[in-house]
Structure formats: C-alpha cells, structure tokens
Amino acid sequence: MYPPNFEYYAPSTLAEAIGLLDQHQGEAKVLAGGQSLIGMMKLRLAQPGALVDINRIPNLAYIREDAKGLAIGALTRTAELGRSEVLRSRYPILSDAGLEIADPTVRNWGTVGGNVSHGDPGNDLPACMLALNADYTVQGPKGSRVIPARKFYPDSFVTALKPNEVLTEIRIARPGAGTGSAYSKMERKVGDFATAAVGVHLVVGQAGAIDRAGIGLTNVGPTAIYAAAASDFLAGKTGTAADLAKVGDLAAEAAQPIADNRGPVEFKKDMVRVWTRRTVTHALARAKGGK
Amino acid sequence: MAIDVEEVAGSVPANTTRVIHVTVNGVAHRSTVQNRTLLVHYLRERLRLTGTHIGCDTAHCGACTVLVDGIPVKSCNLFAVQVDGRKVETVEGLETGGKLHPVQEGFHLEHGLQCGYCTPGMMMATVALLASNPNPTEEEIRRGISGNLCRCTGYVNIVKAVQYASRKMREAPAKGGA
Numbered sequence: 229m230y231p232p233n234f235e236y237y238a239p240s241t242l243a244e245a246i247g248l249l250d251q252h253q254g255e256a257k258v259l260a261g262g263q264s265l266i267g268m269m270k271l272r273l274a275q276p277g278a279l280v281d282i283n284r285i286p287n288l289a290y291i292r293e294d295a296k297g298l299a300i301g302a303l304t305r306t307a308e309l310g311r312s313e314v315l316r317s318r319y320p321i322l323s324d325a326g327l328e329i330a331d332p333t334v335r336n337w338g339t340v341g342g343n344v345s346h347g348d349p350g351n352d353l354p355a356c357m358l359a360l361n362a363d364y365t366v367q368g369p370k371g372s373r374v375i376p377a378r379k380f381y382p383d384s385f386v387t388a389l390k391p392n393e394v395l396t397e398i399r400i401a402r403p404g405a406g407t408g409s410a411y412s413k414m415e416r417k418v419g420d421f422a423t424a425a426v427g428v429h430l431v432v433g434q435a436g437a438i439d440r441a442g443i444g445l446t447n448v449g450p451t452a453i454y455a456a457a458a459s460d461f462l463a464g465k466t467g468t469a470a471d472l473a474k475v476g477d478l479a480a481e482a483a484q485p486i487a488d489n490r491g492p493v494e495f496k497k498d499m500v501r502v503w504t505r506r507t508v509t510h511a512l513a514r515a516k517g518g519k
Numbered sequence: 520m521a522i523d524v525e526e527v528a529g530s531v532p533a534n535t536t537r538v539i540h541v542t543v544n545g546v547a548h549r550s551t552v553q554n555r556t557l558l559v560h561y562l563r564e565r566l567r568l569t570g571t572h573i574g575c576d577t578a579h580c581g582a583c584t585v586l587v588d589g590i591p592v593k594s595c596n597l598f599a600v601q602v603d604g605r606k607v608e609t610v611e612g613l614e615t616g617g618k619l620h621p622v623q624e625g626f627h628l629e630h631g632l633q634c635g636y637c638t639p640g641m642m643m644a645t646v647a648l649l650a651s652n653p654n655p656t657e658e659e660i661r662r663g664i665s666g667n668l669c670r671c672t673g674y675v676n677i678v679k680a681v682q683y684a685s686r687k688m689r690e691a692p693a694k695g696g697a
Contacts, residue, residue: 229576230555230556230557230560231555232555233531233532233535233553233554233555234535234554234555235534235535235554236535236537236554236598236600238600238603259601262596262597262598262601263578263596266557266578266596266597266598267577267578267596270576270577279554281600281601283601330578330666331579331581331665331666332591332644332662332663332665332666333581333584333591333592333593333644333666333667334578334593334596334666336590336591336592337590337592337593337596337597418665418666419579419665419666
C-alpha cells in the first residue's frame, strides 16, 4: 500500500523544522519514528501534504538525569527505555512500558516523542506520563513552552500541540525516597494495543502511608485517562485489601471503554479494576525496595 | 556505484521525488524515488531484491524486516527517503561466497520453516539478536523474535535454529558474518 504522495523535508536544525511546519500552516506533520503515522497514511486515515522528518536534527535523542529530575529527548527510540539502567532503578514505570510497546522491532524505530504526541489512546507512554505528572517541552516559532501531560490530551488524536510546534523533551521530577512506580498491560498478543493497561506512580511517607499517587489508563477511553479520583483516594492509605478494592473500583469508574474485538465494555472496566489493584500493589512493593 | 534508472512516472510533481544514496548489502546505489515509496517496495521493485517479503503490510508480521545501520526495522513502515545515507542489509546479503550464514544454516538444518514466508525477516531479526546477545536463553530468543510472526512452525524449530546459529557463531566468531 502506498500512501498518497507528499512533500518531504529533512531539516538539520530545529529552527528549520519549525519554519517548515509554520510555512505549511497545518498541512505538514512531523515524522519521527513514523511507526503510527506511516500506517495511518497508508490507510488514508492521515493525508499530510508534507512531512518534516526530524531524524537528521542532532541532540534530540537522550535519557539524562540531573538534580531536577529526568529529561528524555523526543527522538529517543522506545527500545532505549527498556535498556536504561537509570529508568530501571528510579523510574521503573518507563522501563516496564518500554518492554510492552508494540514489539521489539517497532520499538527500534518508534520514538518516545512520537508515542506521547500522537494522541492515540492506545499508545502506552501517555498513561505513564499522566501518572508521573510529566511536563512536555514544545518549541514553536515564538520559542519554547511547557505543557503538563495532564493538560495535553483533550481528545482522540487531538493534543495541545499546535501545528507549528515540535515536542522536544519530556521532563519528570526527580523521585524522592519511598517512590515506586509500575506499568502493566493486558494484551492479546505481542504487538497489539492494550485491552487495558495501567500506570501507577506513588510516594510512600515515613509512616508507611501513601503521600500521593498518580494513576493513568491506556486504551479504555477516547484519550489516555488520568484517573484523578482513584489517584487522590490513595493519599493516606497503606494498601490494605480494602484500599486496593476501592482504588480498583474508582479507576474502573474513570474508564470509558468502547466494545470492540478486545472485549465488551463491562469486561474492559473489570480489567481496569483488576490491573489497577495489581499495578498499585507492584508500585507499593517497589516503593519499599522490591523489584 | 549502481545508478538505477529513473522509473518515476512523468505526471509526478518534482517536489514529491528525491534522490537518495543508500548502500544495500555493501553496494552503493543512487536512486530517484517518490517520497511515498516504502523501503520494502524500493528494495523489491527497484533493486529487485525480492528476498524481503511483504506480509501484513501494517508493521505487525515482521516478514519485511531488514537491518538499517545494523538495527532491525520493518521496511513496510519506513519510507525509502528515510534511509538516505544509511546502510541497509537484507537476506540476500547473508551468504558470502556461496556459503550460508550460520543463521541460514540453522534454519535449514533445524527445519526452522515450513512455507518460508516469514523466514527472511525471521533471519534478519535473528542476526541482530545474536549480534547484541550472542548466547541468548530460550526466553530471550522468544522475546527477541516476538516482532516476527510464523504461522507454520509453532516457533519450536525456529528457536532451535537460533540456538544452532548461536552455538555455531560462538564456536567460530570470525566466520560469524553480518
């Protein structure tokens, strides 16, 4: 299958890329890994008049940690998430997700920036970023601005990114003591989108109770969902059986799945319930030093 | 350098074609391609390297897997213009001087195929897997080739084929190839 033809640009600087996007006034799309975009173009679900390939722009692929926290460059291949020791030891939700996105071959080319900015509710990283309360740095003709992940996803395939902006970096605050996180995905087979998937990030205080938590849900609604009520509920809780049952119920209430070949609505909500309990349990174990 | 003949139809606007330089299995090519030409079509239809197969055409099955700068990618999900200046390796590049690559030998001797449709992609994924992990466990092999679907074998003999190649390449690393 060929997609419709398009103009192709491979700029070597970010300024040039932004200029091209600006000049094409919404008719151009950024091509990073293209693992979602090219498939959509072949199926005529997307027909951009021009592609601005950012792969020739240097210094956009990195995973770095400094005093403030973690910075991930937009062009970082998703395969790198699964390999990073920094992520495995301090941001394990991202290494979990990095081993679950699509399949290993797709992860070799697909990028972190593309995964979070495509706006597909089935992509795995947005739920993680919602749980982590990540910030996205985007650059446009007037300079850069920061958009919190929790304000980035208004609707399916619609994001807060303007047509002349490029997402360049994801920032996550450095975790303190007692932080734990995990991502779990229920999928029919490797390479499938999630039937349901849950990302959890939480901080346990010195007294053993949870200070704060964030829970994100994948592919059970028009966008990745931040389960606010479930997240807030965990504050002050220790993770008793009753706490886990309640947080699962609240996450299931936040889910808005549609019935499809991955199952009916009630089944998907129930999977959110079950996988939220499991993922909170896993994140709690990690907060206390477990794997 | 092999310079291939311009095959782009006259009706295609100039701003939707591009000249690319790409090295495929060690041979440098200079080609004019439409921007929308997928890498797999460029390999099969322009360079006539038909060993790389098109299976699902939706980046699921892995039959079209080739190496770009040593990294396995699905060539149905990549435009030829994206590999400008890069090195591509396909299944045709595996044998050297009439001698099978250890991975090819493994798939042959361990019966790692029935219909053979997935095999070129499966072998390219295997070459890359063994380059990064010369002695993988069965679990690591199964995860390593999980981007490649086989509908015949149940994967049992494919795993044996990868294990054969792993042994062979560790015994004679100088002849490991690729």
